[in-house]
Amino acid sequence: MDRFLKNCVYYGASRIGELPFVRARLAARAVIILFHEIQLDCRSELMTGTSVSLFDFSLNWLQREGWSIVSLDECLERLASNDRSRRYAVLTFDDGYRDNVSVALPILERRHAPFMVYVPTGAPTRSMQSWWLGLRKLFRSRDKVTIDALGRRFHCADFRSKMLALEEVIRWVHQDYRHAALLAPTFKQNDISLPALNEEYFLDERELGILARHPLVSIGGHTTSHAALPTLDKFLARAELVDNRGYLENLIQLPVRHLAYPYGDWGHREENLTNEAGFQTAVTTQQGRLNDNKVNRFALPRIGVYSRSGFMARMSGIIEAVQLLR
Ligand SMILES: [Zn+2]
Numbered sequence: 281m282d283r284f285l286k287n288c289v290y291y292g293a294s295r296i297g298e299l300p301f302v303r304a305r306l307a308a309r310a311v312i313i314l315f316h317e318i319q320l321d322c323r324s325e326l327m328t329g330t331s332v333s334l335f336d337f338s339l340n341w342l343q344r345e346g347w348s349i350v351s352l353d354e355c356l357e358r359l360a361s362n363d364r365s366r367r368y369a370v371l372t373f374d375d376g377y378r379d380n381v382s383v384a385l386p387i388l389e390r391r392h393a394p395f396m397v398y399v400p401t402g403a404p405t406r407s408m409q410s411w412w413l414g415l416r417k418l419f420r421s422r423d424k425v426t427i428d429a430l431g432r433r434f435h436c437a438d439f440r441s442k443m444l445a446l447e448e449v450i451r452w453v454h455q456d457y458r459h460a461a462l463l464a465p466t467f468k469q470n471d472i473s474l475p476a477l478n479e480e481y482f483l484d485e486r487e488l489g490i491l492a493r494h495p496l497v498s499i500g501g502h503t504t505s506h507a508a509l510p511t512l513d514k515f516l517a518r519a520e521l522v523d524n525r526g527y528l529e530n531l532i533q534l535p536v537r538h539l540a541y542p543y544g545d546w547g548h549r550e551e552n553l554t555n556e557a558g559f560q561t562a563v564t565t566q567q568g569r570l571n572d573n574k575v576n577r578f579a580l581p582r583i584g585v586y587s588r589s590g591f592m593a594r595m596s597g598i599i600e601a602v603q604l605l606r
Contacts, residue, residue: 308569308597310355310368311347313338314582317377317481318384326416326443330585332383338585339391341592342369349393351498352538352561356577359570371395372563372582374502374540376403376483381491388496397491398502398540398563401527403482406475408506411453411460413477414467419446422470429462454543457508485531492532500538501525501559508545509553517550521557537561551578567594 317329330338342349347369350358355368371388373380376399388395402408418425423437425445430452434445453459467474483491492499503509503520504527512520521539528536537560541550544565554562561577568581583594 308367308571309364310359310370310570311595312352312355312370312372312563312570312580312582313342314563314565314584315371315373315380315384316375318373318379318387320379320383323439324420326420326439326446328412328416328446329379332387334585334588334591335384335387337588338591339387339393341595343391345595349391351394352396352500353498354394355570356561359572359575372500372540373397375400375506376488376502377481378483378487381483381487385491385494392496394496394498396498396500396538398500398538399483399488399528400502400506400542401504401524402506403478404485404488404531406478406482408474408478408482409460410474410478410481410506411463412450413481414463414472414474415446415449417472417477418466418470419443425466425470427463427466429459429466457511457543489532492534498538499528499532499534499536500540501528501536502540503542506542508543509541509550510545510547514549514553518553518557521553521559525557525559539563541565546579551576554578569595569597 315330315335317325318335319325319329319331322329322331339349347367349371350368352370352372355370358368371393373384373395376397380397384395400408403410419434419436419442423435425434425436426432427434427449430449432448434441436442436445453463488499491497501521501524504524505520507520509517509520525536537558539554539559539562541562541564546562546564551562555578561580563580563582565584566579566581567583569583570580583591585591
């Protein structure tokens with residue numbers, strides 16, 4: 281859907297969701313919020329993260345609407361004990377970006393807001409095939425980009441065409457994650473180093489060790505290589521989970537009990553493997569809120585924050601309600 285039209289739909293839905301009788305009908309008890317990067321300059325990063333103003337807006341909105349920000353453990357405990365006295369929001373950040381510490385942490389400290397950071401082993405060890413960072417750098421730094429594997433040549437001299445081209449190639453990778461490996465020659469030709477981008481954008485081992493000791497922080501798993509688990513055979517998928525948990529526990533010397541599926545991609549097999557690997561919960565990128573204690577702990581939905589109106593519409597439950605009616 282066109283970006284403008286989508287925002288109009290979200291705006292309409294968010295206003296309907298504010299009506300008292302709609303709010304009462306669609307009330308939820310808990311929600312897990314999904315963030316990646318919290319960027320000081322979204323434009324220079326081709327609008328791929330959450331701006332500080334949108335981050336602040338979402339936190340102010342939660343506070344104003346009576347959502348207490350709690351850790352994932354506390355949220356699940358309260359759901360299990362059927363505590364209906366408050367509504368709970370859990371803040372989660374995927375991948376372990378540096379700006380989670382340099383930008384988000386001071387804001388969260390001022391609010392005494394606990395949060396979870398899901399870390400793939402390949403980020404701090406700099407071995408991750410972070411193709412999305414490579415593509416962003418490619419389109420930021422070049423006005424003409426040829427992606428041979430896709431059979432496309434992009435002329436992208438201005439901000440809007442760069443953004444659209446980046447979105448198109450990202451969509452192509454999401455269609456089939458084997459496409460990611462086909463980008464390697466393009467990165468090589470354009471002198472783009474994924475280990476260098478990992479170094480630039482992701483927290484290192486020392487920084488993660490310090491972050492894990494922060495009283496507001498929990499560290500969760502996100503697999504070893506950030507592979508889409510359903511694309512792997514059972515043994516590789518299991519190793520991605522077990523090895524990542526072992527690596528993180530050894531690094532931070534604390535138990536790691538929670539997981540985020542890379543790309544939010546999972547099925548029943550992944551739920552069982554995650555359980556067997558010793559994790560107690562797993563979050564997806566399926567949009568939704570938690571309504572009662574009968575949640576599937578290995579397929580917890582989250583709400584992503586991409587725009588003010590989209591966030592409010594999703595938080596109101598109106599988008600979920602419409603999807604259920606379909
Ligand atoms: Zn991720």
